Structures are given as structure tokens and as C-alpha cells.
Amino acid sequence: MRPLFALAIFGVAFFFIATEKADKVKVVLIGAAAMLVLGLAPGTEVFFSEHEGIDWNVIFLLLGMMIVIGIIKQTGVFDYLGIWAAKRSRGEPYRLMVMLMIITAVASPFLDNVTTIMLVAPVTIVVCERLKIAPQPYLIAEVLASNIGGAATLIGDPPNIIIGSRAGLSFNDFLVHMTPIVVIVFVLFVILSRFLFRKGLKHNPEQVQAVLALQEKRAIRDPWLLVRCLVVLAVMIAAFSLHSVLHLEPSLVALIGAGVMVLVAKADVPEVLREVEWGTLVFFVGLFVMVSGLTHTGVIESIGDWAVAAIGDRYLLAATALxxxxxxxxxxxxxxxxxxxxxxxxxxxxEQAPDHRTGQSLWWAFALGADFGGNGTAVAASANVVALGIASRSGHHISFWQFTRYGVVVTVFSMVLAWGYVWLRYFV
Structure with a gap:
């Protein structure tokens, strides 16, 4: 009965999140409370357990990067980038979207997709506000691009870090096995986006002329503060990239970087903390607790065991199922x-695979499914939730279904291509 109760609570909560009949933060807090009160989640262990608890690495990574972005925002660099991007694209909607997607997809493998979205989303909103166009299609396209691009490396998407650690896969392993299909999927996604977002790409010629007349250099309010912030950010990016050498979790890098940024910028702490998306952080905490209920009651493990039994020694089927x-x-x-x-x-x-090649193919199939599946719904990946939080705070609400109707198409498209890649590379 306990697994059924856990499934029921999660299902009801997901229904309210998907239909937006209630505030999603309230929903996950109530759902988390129900899991804990009924003994479905592991009590106080939910704060400490690595496998059945809150993933504090994700929470503190987000917190640290929100503080960093809040300070950098004070320099005016986002206004600068917004004007620059608008001028380079000359306000042509699809060209602007492609520019923003390429920036996002190229940065995501090295910064991780959550950090990239936190950097690019404010720029996108500034660009669209300058051009008097709706930013929602551009933000959605960027999130989809970030989840695709982040799949390319060990540090690009948080699930890859988990898989790499457990499977003993290195940064170079991910480059060799994941990057080829990521590049293919992204290039085809850029082409697909012209048709996928065609109704949301509006052109405003009058406003374009006004933007072209602006001088982006004037947007920088404090050049020396910008220099100091960029130096700290560059060191943070290097630390993210050297994760396997430094053995520092991305969350620690983000928190240390946030502390240094506050010091070098001589920032007003209360003002900086007002830039933190507290609602997003609380949403993640509640969501982790609800998922811990499914884990603790054996729901997810039962699904996995059933899958193992059904697959047997048919490893192409196993890769497909994963x-x-x-x-x-x-x-x-x-x-x-x-x-x-x-x-x-x-x-x-x-461990039951007959050879190393077959066993590795299962890890890559698992990673590709988890990474590309992150585009499936508005709550499927951290980057999605963060982007929707930033959009909502800026007054540009993106609904669950507005995101999901694009995400489902891209997810199916990506997974079909990924399956073909796994089949050709490891089984033919």
C-alpha cells in the first residue's frame, strides 16, 4: 500500500503542477509534507541521504550562481549583450534565435546547462524587451538547446556527473562517445526550430531601427566592477572544467565563487540576496522530497527490476529500453x-553484459535518454525550472504546457536520432 500512496501523492502533485491550478511551490511543499507525515519519505534522512534525499549539490549550485548573476547584472553587461545581439541579428527573429541557441549550446558543455541558462536568460529578456517582442519562444529554444548541448560532456549536465562517477567514465570518454550525436542533434534542432517556433517569431521593424541606433558601450555602468567580476567568473569556469582534477563539486565552486564575487564587488548583501530566485530553490527542495518518497517506498526500484527481468540477455533491447x-x-x-x-x-x-563494449553502450544509452529526456516537460530538468522562474520574475510567464508542447517534440526527435546512433555505433 505504501508505494501506491506515494504514487498517488506524486500523481496528484504533478497534475496540479501541469495544469497550473495551484502555485507549484505550494503544491510541492504540500506533497513533500504528505510524504513525510505518512512515513513514505525517509524522515530526517531526507536531509542527509545521498540516494534518498535532497540533492544539496544542485540547490547550492543554483544559489551560488544566482548570487553571481545578481552581482554581474549590476554592471550593465546584460544590457550590453542584449543590444549587441539585437544589432548583429538586425532584429530578424530566426537569426536572433539561432545566435542565442548557439551561444547557449556552446557554453552548456563547459559551464553546465543550469549555469548557462542563468547567464543567457537575462540577456534574452533584455534583447526582446528592447525589440518589443515576446521572449518566451527564445527562452524555450535556449533551454532545449542547453539540455542538448549539455549532454556532450561530463560536466555539461548534472546527470552526466552522477553517471560518470558511478561508471568510472572520464571527461574524454564523454567527449568521444556523446559529442558526435549531440552535434548532429543540435544542428538538426536548429533547422527544426524555424518551423517549430514560426508562430512566435514576430518582427518589429520600427523598434529594430531604434535599437540599431543605440550604442551598447554606454550600457556598461561600472567597467572596473565588470572586469573584476569577469575575472572571478573565468576562474569559476576553469574550476568547473577541471572538476576531475580538482575534485571540487560544482556546488562548492559556485559557493566559493559567490563569496569571492561579493568581496571583490563590495556588494550590498541584502540587495544581492533579493536577486535570488528563492521560489525556485524551494520548489526543488520539495520536488526532491517527493521523489525520495518514490525511492524510499521502492517504486522506482521496482520499475528498474521489472525492466531487468524483462530484458534478459537482449542487450540491444536493453539499450533501447534504457x-x-x-x-x-x-x-x-x-x-x-x-x-x-x-x-x-x-x-x-x-555487470551482466558479455563484453566491455556492450556494457559501455548501456551507459551511453542511459545518459542520452536522461539528458535528452530533460526537454520533455517543464519540470524534467533543473535548467527548465530555472528558466521558467527567471521568466516569471521578469513578467513573462511561461506555462507548463507552453513549454511542454515544444519539449515533447524535441525529446522524441532527439531520442530517435540517439537510438539510431547507439545502434549503428555499438551493435551493427
Whole structure:
């Protein structure tokens, strides 16, 4: 009965989040409270357990980067980039979208997709406000691009860090095995986006002329503050990229960077903290607690065990099930706790593989499904939730279904291409 109660609570909460009949933060807090009161989540262990608790690495990574972005925002650099991008694209909607998607996809493998969205989303909103056009299509396209691009490296998407640690896969392993299909999917996604977002790409010629007349250099309010902030940010990016050498979690890098940024900028702390998306952080905490209920009651493990039994020694079927199964399940559960929960199950299947190549193919199928499945719904990946929070705070609300109707198409498209890649590379 306990698994059924956990499923019922999660299902009801997901219904209210998807239909937006109630505030999503209230929903996850009530759902988390129900899991804890009924003993479905692991009590106080939810604050400490690595596999059945809140992923504090994600929470503190977000907190640190929100503080960093809040300070950088004071320099006026986002206004500068917004004017620059608008002028370079000459206000042509599709060209502007492609520019922003390329920036996002190229940065995501090295910064991680959450950090990239936190940097690019404010720029996008500034650009669109200058051009008097709706930013929602551009923000959605960027999030989809970030989840695709982030799949390319060990540090680009949080699930990859979890998988790499458990499977003993290096940064170079991800480059060799994941980057080729990521490049293919992204290039085709850029082409697809012209048709996918065609109704939302509006042109405003009168406003374009006004923007072209602006001088972006005047947007920088404090050049020396910008220099100091960029130096700190560059060091943080280097630390993110050297994760396997420094053995510093991205969350620690973000928190240390935030502290240094506050010091070098001589920032007013209360003002900086007002820039933090507290609602987004609380939403993640509640969501982690609800997923811990599914984990603690054995729901997700039962699904995994059933899958292992059904697959047997048919390893192409196993790769297919991992890829599509992770994409589908990952669309409904945040892919970070989902991957953390399912990794031991995948490890058990890999141990039964007849050779190293076959075993590795299962890890790559799992990673591709989890990463690309992050585009499935508005709550499927951390970057999605962060982007929607930034948009809402800026007065440009993106609904669950507005995001999801694009995300589902891109997810199916990406997973079909990924399956073809896995089949050709590891089984033909």
C-alpha cells in the first residue's frame, strides 16, 4: 500500500503542477509534507541521504550562481549583450534565435546547462524587451538547446556527473562517445526550430531601427566592477572544467565563487540576496522530497527490476529500453534524482553484459535518454525550472504546457536520432 500512496501523492502533485491550478511551490511543499507525515519519505534522512534525499549539490549550485548573476547584472553587461545581439541579428527573429541557441549550446558543455541558462536568460529578456517582442519562444529554444548541448560532456549536465562517477567514465570518454550525436542533434534542432517556433517569431521593424541606433558601450555602468567580476567568473569556469582534477563539486565552486564575487564587488548583501530566485530553490527542495518518497517506498526500484527481468540477455533491447525509458520517465521526474536512483539498477545490468563494449553502450544509452529526456516537460530538468522562474520574475510567464508542447517534440526527435546512433555505433 505504501508505494501506491506515494504514487498517488506524486500523481496528484504533478497534475496540479501541469495544469497550473495551484502555485507549484505550494503544491510541492504540500506533497513533500504528505510524504513525510505518512512515513513514505525517509524522515530526517531526507536531509542527509545521498540516494534518498535532497540533492544539496544542485540547490547550492543554483544559489551560488544566482548570487553571481545578481552581482554581474549590476554592471550593465546584460544590457550590453542584449543590444549587441539585437544589432548583429538586425532584429530578424530566426537569426536572433539561432545566435542565442548557439551561444547557449556552446557554453552548456563547459559551464553546465543550469549555469548557462542563468547567464543567457537575462540577456534574452533584455534583447526582446528592447525589440518589443515576446521572449518566451527564445527562452524555450535556449533551454532545449542547453539540455542538448549539455549532454556532450561530463560536466555539461548534472546527470552526466552522477553517471560518470558511478561508471568510472572520464571527461574524454564523454567527449568521444556523446559529442558526435549531440552535434548532429543540435544542428538538426536548429533547422527544426524555424518551423517549430514560426508562430512566435514576430518582427518589429520600427523598434529594430531604434535599437540599431543605440550604442551598447554606454550600457556598461561600472567597467572596473565588470572586469573584476569577469575575472572571478573565468576562474569559476576553469574550476568547473577541471572538476576531475580538482575534485571540487560544482556546488562548492559556485559557493566559493559567490563569496569571492561579493568581496571583490563590495556588494550590498541584502540587495544581492533579493536577486535570488528563492521560489525556485524551494520548489526543488520539495520536488526532491517527493521523489525520495518514490525511492524510499521502492517504486522506482521496482520499475528498474521489472525492466531487468524483462530484458534478459537482449542487450540491444536493453539499450533501447534504457534510452526511451529514461527519456519518458525523466520527463516526469527531475532527471537528477531519477538518474541518482536508477544508476545502481543500470550498473547491475552492465555487470551482466558479455563484453566491455556492450556494457559501455548501456551507459551511453542511459545518459542520452536522461539528458535528452530533460526537454520533455517543464519540470524534467533543473535548467527548465530555472528558466521558467527567471521568466516569471521578469513578467513573462511561461506555462507548463507552453513549454511542454515544444519539449515533447524535441525529446522524441532527439531520442530517435540517439537510438539510431547507439545502434549503428555499438551493435551493427
Amino acid at each position: 534510452l526511451f525509458g529514461s527519456g519518458i520517465l525523466g520527463a516526469f521526474f527531475d532527471n537528477i534524482p531519477y538518474v541518482a536512483t536508477m544508476t545502481p539498477v543500470v550498473e547491475g545490468v552492465v
